[in-house]
Amino acid sequence: VKDIEKDLDQNEPFGAENIFEYYGEEHIFTKGGIIFVSLRLGLRDLDESYYNFIPLLFQKIHNNIGFVSGKKNKAFYFIGFNGDNKLIYADPHLNQKADNDDISSYEIKDLYLLKIKDLSSGITIGININNSTDFQMLISDLQWFNKNYSMIIKFK
Secondary structure, three states: OHHHHHHHHHOOOOOHHHEEEEOOEEEEOOOOEEEEEEEEEEEEEOOHHHOOHHHHHHHHOOOEEEEEEEOOOOEEEEEEEOOOOEEEEEOOOOOOOOOOOOHHHHOOOOOEEEEHHHOEEEEEEEEEEOOHHHHHHHHHHHHHHHHHHOOOOOOO
């Protein structure tokens, strides 16, 4: 442990801010990454009890990079909420030749709106985690959901 602490003190970006304790075990962050959390919010269609919950994914989860879901056999990437019961999304599907040298053709140029009630019940949230502070914020965010929305969802 002494050697690890010595190395962590000497090398950036790894330092004390990247060591955290969780359930009695010490963990060290050496690389950032993305955590994906998949949820099923209804048996077939999105249950009405989640209509107010969905916008909170953007408002209450730090480092949320959006979520993937869809509408009737179509998949989309949702990046925000417009405040009028509509989600902002991009359709990442674009067919083009593999030998296309123009990388700008891969940029998503159009954004669309979808009513929350039309969203599929299966969603996968992406959360960017760069260090232990980000991870601790995620734990705090999920605890907030457990405290305020435990009647419809419980994160463990």
